[in-house]
Amino acid sequence: MAELLSESLGLPSDYLSNIECMKSEALACLYYPKCPEPAKTLGTPKHSDTTFLTLLMQDSTGGLQVLHDDHWIDVPPVHGALIANIGDLMQIISNDKFISVEHRVVAQPVGPRISVACFFSPSVRAAAKPFAPIKELLSDENPAIYREFMFREYYEHYKTKGDHVGSALLRFKIR
Template structure:
């Protein structure tokens, strides 16, 4: 038996099945093309490279659940009346029991959402020569394009490409954003910042605080925009678009196109989260679970590889301001009591993020590592 794979430059290797597999060499050959997974698809691969193959135990069985994600209507939420109290209660319940919920009438215009999806598709589908200068795995590069090549040997890659734009303290030089999507990213981020402020107020009130509590501690003052492109996959039963994980953030806002593939783990069952036109998905992150002392939960989720595509997803990850990120985080003291002691120890945001680098795919959540041992 032999395995074929072809790169963007049309170089083909034939690897006998009994030959020693050189993981590092295959990854380097792929990475050196700077064309991402789309480059493989454009080259007409019929079989995915071996380093994209995931262990059978991590691959999904068909979802059998028909559970429906909570949907919260944000109409009238900016008033201080009865509707606001209803939404706060709905947010408290969804954040505490699901960790995910769908938002409708959230104030982000549909034309801005659809323009953003089209712009991200346009960026990823432009000629390789026009985007390869951004190809980098350096997390310090605030605007970068890459393809999630694993850093630890024999970890599995995922079938996706990513354009990332990082706004520290809501700021980023707009000239650094690719021209193919610059205008749309600028407009979309403005909407995300406005919606983040509303979410910060609602989550603060849902925890029993004044509406400005989370804003004052600046725990969501920065954002990383991950613009994901999931090409059609020739062997979707062997890989994943994104593996099982929870987010190392305070809050994530997701926008999906019409294809779907997102699943969350709820009550030990994988639940499909089908796209709804004009809706956004709110996802509670690990750090929100920490500071709420488990009043809100961060749940594991994944994205399936698909035999159709491409699929576009835009994730807005909200993280601390540069100033707040230099201070330790822990459960909010006002939440704690003799009956409700702290579940987590103090730690720096960087410490939490770095933990994943040492563990790779051996861990899907760092929360247990930071729990206080009783």
């Protein structure tokens, strides 16, 4: 995936691998039981992923929705398919060439719903370096949209907000 994303940015195929932005992985196995009154609850509230990339495998139950033009759109499950979600960090370093997606999971009257997510984050070494839009993507016509920051500052933003944090993108935009 790092090679494909690098190439789609017009960079050498090993660019993202070399900066180790997706070197660390975390796996989450998610279980949502059948909900007798789905209109009264939500499986997972609206959020965008804090990582560079998330790969998701969902079962046939469904429930994943993405926000598009202020409307929630169902993401129908496709047997054997993986869903690739761009995270906020990828949006920042790509200077908005890639856009992270706000999504949620709605409770279902059938189930259980099971999904597996793999979150790709920077390596420890990469996390110790500043993050900013990739210089090769910037020009006079395409100036930096985001400021430089340390991963610790980014992480602390989420850690202090708990489960009620929105995207950090605005916090790191150049004003």
